[in-house]
Amino acid sequence: MRDTLGYRAKFGVLGPSTNTIVQPEFDEMRPAGVTNHYSRIVIENAKAVSNESFMAGTKMIDEGTEEAVRGVMTCAPDYLVMGMSAVTFYGGAEGAQAWKNRIESVAGIGISMGSESVAAALQAIGGIKKIAFLSPYFPVANTEVNNYFSDHGYETVRDIPMQRPSWLGIAETPFSLTRDTVKKLDSDDVDAIIQVGTNLSMARLAPKLELELGKPVIAINTATYWHALRTFGITDKVQGFGRLLEEF
Template sequence: MKTDLADGPAPQTGVGVVAPFDFRQDRELWRWVPGDVTVYLARTASVPSWDNLDMVSRLNRPSQVVGPTREVCGVGAEVVAYACTACAFTGGVERERALREAMRIEGARHAVTAASAAVEAIGQVGGTKVAVVHPYQRPVGDRLREFLTESGLAVADTTPLGLPVAQVYSVTYREVFDLVRRGDRDDADVVFVSCTALPTYDVIAPLEQELGKPVVTANQATMWAALRAIGKDLNGPGQSLALPSQETQSS
C-alpha cells in the first residue's frame, strides 16, 4: 500500500519521564517505545552529592518531581514516570507512593516510578524470588533489599558493584554482563538489574538466553509500566517483558 507522505507521521501519544539531574540514558529509553509514542523528558533540580545515600534521599522528596511533572504534562504527556530507581525506593513503600501521588496532583493521568515498575515487571514475568544486581554502595543496596521485601518479593541475594556515584555513569555493557552472571542464583526465578544509570537494552535478550530466566532492568521496567498505562506495547525484541502476558507466564 502506498503511503502519502503529505499525511505526515502517525499521531503521537506522549510519555513523560522525570529523570534525575544527572541522567544520561535518554537514548536507551527511546529504544523501548513504539513509533507512535513520543518521550518528553525533564530533569530534577541538581542536588549536592556527598555520597550515594545522601543524594538519592534528597531526590526521594516529592517536591523534586513537581516542576518536571508540570513540564512534561504541559506538552501533553499522558503518563509520567520517575526514572530513578533509588530515588523512589530509598524512603520505602510509603514514600514511593507519595512520589506517585505528587505526580498525579501536578497533572499526571497515570504515574509510575522505576521502583514500583520493577516490582510489577518482576511479577509480570512470573517472578517471586529475585536475584538483585546493582551498582550502589552498601547503604543504598540495603534500602533496595528492604523495599523489595516490603513489596512482597523474596530476595535470593544482592550483588553490588559498589561504585561511587561518579563512576556509575561509565559502566559498560561488558560490566553489566559480568555483574548479572555473577549475581544470578539457582533459586531465583528472575534477575533484576537496578539503577537507571546502567545501560541494559542490548544485554537483556542474550542474558535471558544464557541464564534461562527473565532479566528485568530498571529502565526497561520503567518504560514497560509507562507504556502499559496508556495501552501501548514495549519494543524489546527477545525480551521476556515484551512478550504478551500469556506467553510471559508460560515461558
C-alpha cells in the same frame, strides 16, 4: 486534535540531569505514535563515595522532582515516566506509594516509576519467589530496595551494590562489568535477576543474559517503559528488549 508525532501518547520523562542512559534507552523502545519528552532534574555530578553522600545525592534528586514535573507539564503530556529509581524504593511499599501519590498530585496525571514497574513485571512473568538484584548504588540504598521487594513478597537471595564512584560514573560502567556482576548473582536458588539504577545501561544486555541463564533478567528501564505503555493501553510488542516487551 492530536499531536502530529505523538498521536497515540506523549510521555513526559523525568530524570536527573546527569543521567545519559534513560533518554536513549526509552527512545529505542518507543513505538510509532508515542513520543518521549525529557525533563531534567538539575543536580551536580555528586561523588557518591559513601552511604551518606549517596543518600544525600538521591535526596537532592527527590527535592528537584516536582520542579521538573511542572516544567514538562507545559508540553501537555498524557502520562509521566520516572527515569530515576532509587527514591521510588525508599520506605518500602508504603513509602513508594506515598511518593507516587505526591508526584501524581503535582502532575495531575498518572505516572510509572521503577519500583512499582519491576514489581508489576515480576507479577506478569509469574512463578517468581526468590530474586537477586544488582545496582550502581551503595549498600544503604540496596537495603531500601531489598525492603521494598520484601514488602511485595519476594525473597532477595543476594544483591550486589556496585558502588559506582559518581553519577556520571554509573553511565560509564563497562558492559563487561555489568555482565560479570549478573553472573555472580546467578545460581539455582534464584528465580529471576533484576537490575535497578536507571543510569546503568542494561536494556539491550538483559535479553542476552536471559537466553544465557535461562531465567528472567529484568532491566529497570525496560520494566518502567513497559509499565507505562501497558498502563496507558498501548500493547505493541517491541523486539530486542527481552520477554517483557515481546510477550506481555
